[in-house]
Amino acid sequence: MLLDHLAVAGETLTEASAHIEQALGVPLQDGGKHEKFGTYNRLLGLRNGLYLEAIAIDPEAPNPERTRWFDLDRFKGQPRLTNWICRVSNIAESLTVFPDGVGRPIDLARGALRWQMAVPPNGRLPFDNLFPALIQWHGDLHPAKMLQDSGCRLQRLVVYHPEALDLARLLGDLEMVVFDTGPAALQAEFETPHGKRVLE
Numbered sequence: 001m002l003l004d005h006l007a008v009a010g011e012t013l014t015e016a017s018a019h020i021e022q023a024l025g026v027p028l029q030d031g032g033k034h035e036k037f038g039t040y041n042r043l044l045g046l047r048n049g050l051y052l053e054a055i056a057i058d059p060e061a062p063n064p065e066r067t068r069w070f071d072l073d074r075f076k077g078q079p080r081l082t083n084w085i086c087r088v089s090n091i092a093e094s095l096t097v098f099p100d101g102v103g104r105p106i107d108l109a110r111g112a113l114r115w116q117m118a119v120p121p122n123g124r125l126p127f128d129n130l131f132p133a134l135i136q137w138h139g140d141l142h143p144a145k146m147l148q149d150s151g152c153r154l155q156r157l158v159v160y161h162p163e164a165l166d167l168a169r170l171l172g173d174l175e176m177v178v179f180d181t182g183p184a185a186l187q188a189e190f191e192t193p194h195g196k197r198v199l200e
Contacts, residue, residue, distance in 0.1 A: 046153055050144060070082060081186040116138070
């Protein structure tokens with residue numbers, strides 16, 4: 001299992017995008033729409049093969065016949081870093097070793113991209129939505145390869161949770177990911193063209 005990307009949610013895509021751009025000092029690129037969930041995104045390529053995603057409910061999309069991912073149906077307030085997504089080689093197999101509530105695989109596509117993602121029936125992941133969402137990409141195409149170099153590199157992601165030790169035991173060692181006890185939250189530290197920046 002490897003860290004794949006980070007998601008910043010907002011009540012609008014404009015707000016989510018501005019939150020990233022103000023924090024890191026670099027512009028995002030256009031992303032696309034996710035028809036199955038009625039959401040859309042903008043993206044930022046990172047130098048270590050990762051990417052950042054600003055995501056929100058698409059006001060022009062019809063209501064999906066399912067709960068939206070990333071707990072977006074209940075999202076309120078200021079835009080913030082809400083989710084981290086980990087890449088696995090066999091999502092069905094991975095789901096057998098993790099707690100109930102991580103979700104079931106859903107087939108997804110956007111343009112030439114094809115992937116499966118585990119989405120909980122209620123849209124909310126375990127550990128107060130701070131368990132990583134699991135993704136399996138199909139084929140060699142990955143969003144990070146399609147994005148311009150922003151000059152930003154993730155240094156580390158800190159996952160804060162009252163049960164951080166339990167979460168760490170479940171997930172094992174993950175490169176660039178640190179678990180710390182505290183109120184549930186995510187904090188990402190970056191090297192940017194403007195020096196060290198923090199995204200929360």
